[in-house]
Each structure stands twice: as structure tokens, then as C-alpha cells.
Amino acid sequence: MNFRDLRINGQRLKSTIEELAQIGGTPGGGMHRLALTDADQKARDLFVRWLGEIHLEITIDEMGNIFGRKPGEKVDLPMVLSGSHLDTQPFGGRFDGILGVTGALEALRVMRENRMETRRTVTIVNWTDEEGTRFSPAMLGSGVWAGRFDRDWAYSRQDVQGKKFGEELERIGYRGRAPARKWPVHAYFEYHIEQGPVLERIGKRIGAPKGILGIRWYDVWVEGKANQAGPTPMDARNDALVAAAEMVLRVNELPGKMGGNMVATVGEIQNSPNSRNIIPDRVRFTVDIRSWDDNLKKEGAEELEKEFAAISKRRGCPVRMELIWDIRHTVFDPSLVRRVEKTARELGYSDHSMVSGAGHDAAYVNEVGPTAMIFVPSIGGRSHVEVENTSWEDCEAGANVLFHCLLQSANE
Numbered sequence: 001m002n003f004r005d006l007r008i009n010g011q012r013l014k015s016t017i018e019e020l021a022q023i024g025g026t027p028g029g030g031m032h033r034l035a036l037t038d039a040d041q042k043a044r045d046l047f048v049r050w051l052g053e054i055h056l057e058i059t060i061d062e063m064g065n066i067f068g069r070k071p072g073e074k075v076d077l078p079m080v081l082s083g084s085h086l087d088t089q090p091f092g093g094r095f096d097g098i099l100g101v102t103g104a105l106e107a108l109r110v111m112r113e114n115r116m117e118t119r120r121t122v123t124i125v126n127w128t129d130e131e132g133t134r135f136s137p138a139m140l141g142s143g144v145w146a147g148r149f150d151r152d153w154a155y156s157r158q159d160v161q162g163k164k165f166g167e168e169l170e171r172i173g174y175r176g177r178a179p180a181r182k183w184p185v186h187a188y189f190e191y192h193i194e195q196g197p198v199l200e201r202i203g204k205r206i207g208a209p210k211g212i213l214g215i216r217w218y219d220v221w222v223e224g225k226a227n228q229a230g231p232t233p234m235d236a237r238n239d240a241l242v243a244a245a246e247m248v249l250r251v252n253e254l255p256g257k258m259g260g261n262m263v264a265t266v267g268e269i270q271n272s273p274n275s276r277n278i279i280p281d282r283v284r285f286t287v288d289i290r291s292w293d294d295n296l297k298k299e300g301a302e303e304l305e306k307e308f309a310a311i312s313k314r315r316g317c318p319v320r321m322e323l324i325w326d327i328r329h330t331v332f333d334p335s336l337v338r339r340v341e342k343t344a345r346e347l348g349y350s351d352h353s354m355v356s357g358a359g360h361d362a363a364y365v366n367e368v369g370p371t372a373m374i375f376v377p378s379i380g381g382r383s384h385v386e387v388e389n390t391s392w393e394d395c396e397a398g399a400n401v402l403f404h405c406l407l408q409s410a411n412e
């Protein structure tokens, strides 16, 4: 049999994604499956069952990363790795992360049913806490594995209720024994939805990102003085929320001021005491700054710091800005990126060279071994929302590209 003619099973891929979407699905058709929740546990259980069904060697490491290994003929050669994440945003979509895990699973299922042997071991992975919504920063599982973060620091990260990552990992039964430590990787492919509008706009099917924008995350605390909303005159207030509102606007104006392809976002805010008739005395909000240019990103953050200080002074509201995550822009392995483009063309799909605005586990794995990603169009360019969608034809096309990229790298 000529393996070049083999294709993945699009129908099976679709039903796998639909089955996963039952776990933590929202009435609006989206997903609410935050890392290390009961829903995450159920999705993991199902994933592990699927790995067992195709007889993969399963390993769970101390960060809860789940690996399924299909041994190659030369088990001592560096392996080929592929996967993504099963956790989602609150009210996120059915495809972000999930497509990369199920796409790799589908590729391994096809290898299994065709009794295909590869020279190198092929391993599928589900990385823990990619989204970073419940436990920040994002990509904690792959970050510890790649040696970027300390394991015990990751265990100590807390959600807004004060629950610790390590305790929650233990609670759902996914604190494995294998050390969360990198090993030699011959090639890592992460299949993912684009999460932006580019592919749809230009009518291309497969995106081959040359890398990922650098990202900086801050937590900002603004302090004011709580007081009765009625008797306190307007000129005698230190309103933390009003100061924060001004700061939010400065964040939005920052990319226009700095230029380049920078984007900046405030996506989360907590106001205290959050009462109709009390002047707010404590506000926390997040800042997310991204750019291909790492220096510009740093200069942008310094500019914000200056502007926040001026607002703070004028309104008598002390401000504290804490850097909690800084990742440089990622340049993927050019020969693997070319492999994605070439494979797409050989399979008859249009392809497009681009960059990724979203962060991915691929950024950390790229520090360990050669890495590339495969993108497919997001309908309307929407992601991290319930209406996030990708056509089943595109899901299938991307999985075929992944399957053939994996085969080529595994047989080198």
C-alpha cells in the first residue's frame, strides 16, 4: 500500500470533537472547561480511554501533561511529538486546542488501523493549562516541561478563589509520577485553528505560521478610598475605578502610539467593594501586550508605566503594575514550516505563510526541538468565544496535512 494516498477519517474526527464538546459544553454552543476542573478531569478520562483503545503507551507527568506513545522501530532516536490542549476559556469554543489534540489522535488512529510502522516513535500530548485563565500564566504544563518554569512555583499558582494548582491537579487525579522534564524532540507539530481572520479573508485553507508574536502580561492594582456615594463631593474623591478606566483607555491607545503590529488588551477587571453606592477603593485589571518586535513590546510597557503613574498622581490613587509573564517572539523551524507548506500543496490545499497572534504551547516546545504549526481558517475570525467555528472540511484538510507531516518526520 502506498501511504501517500492515505487520508484521515474526517467523519471520525468530527464525531470525536463533538463527543468532547459534550463535556463542559455551554447552552450557547461553546465550551466552559477551565484547567483542573471536574470538566477537565472528565475530558482527560475520555482522552486516556481513547489512547488506550489504540494501544498507546500512556504517561502522565507531574504537571498532568498526558502523553501517548506509539513506539518506532528505533526507540532510542528522538521522537516526533504532536498535540495541543483540552482546557478552554470560560465561554470559549469547541476547536481551540481541541482540534490539535483530536487531529493528532486521528492521525495515530489511521496509523494503527493500517498497521503502519515508523522509524521514530510518534507521541501525542495533551498539555495542562494552556489557556492560563484559571491559573496564570498560560502554557504552564508545557512551560514546566520545557524548563521555563519551576514545578513548585507552578503548583503554588492560585485561582481567584485561592485554590492552588498543585492541589487541584491532585484532586482531579492527574498529578502523575513521571518528571515534567523535556526530552529530545525530533519534530513537534501543533495543529490549531487560526483564531484570526486572515485565512478566511484571502480564501486560503492551510496557514503555515513562521512564528508567534511575543507576549507580556501584567496585573495592575489601583487603590482608592472607599466612601459613601452620596455625601462625598466630587472633588474629594479617590475613585480607584475611574483611575482604572483612564488606564484602560491608555492601554487601548498604546498600539496606535507605538506602531508596528502591536496589539494591547484589558480583558479582566475586578472592582471592590463593587457596590452601587460606595466609591470603589480597589481595582485589579490585566494587561496583555503583543508584538513581533520584543523591544517595542518592552518600550510599550514602559510607556504605560509612565502614563499610569501620571493618572495615579492626578487622582490620588496609588498604582502597582506587576509583570507576570514575558515571552519573546517565537521563530519556528524553517524547514518544518516548509514541510507544512509543501505537504499542503501536495494534498491539493492552498497554503499561506503568516504569523500567529495567539500564544501556543508550540512556543515552549520550540525551545526544546524543531517546531511548526498548521493553521486552518476560523469562521469570521472569531475565537475564545462560543461561536468559534471552523468548517469540517477545513478540520479534515488540516488533519491530513498533520498526518503526512508526522509520517515524513517520523520516517527520517
Ligand SMILES: [Zn+2]
Pocket (backbone or CB within 6 Å): 085, 096, 097, 130, 192, 360
Ligand atoms: Zn489554543
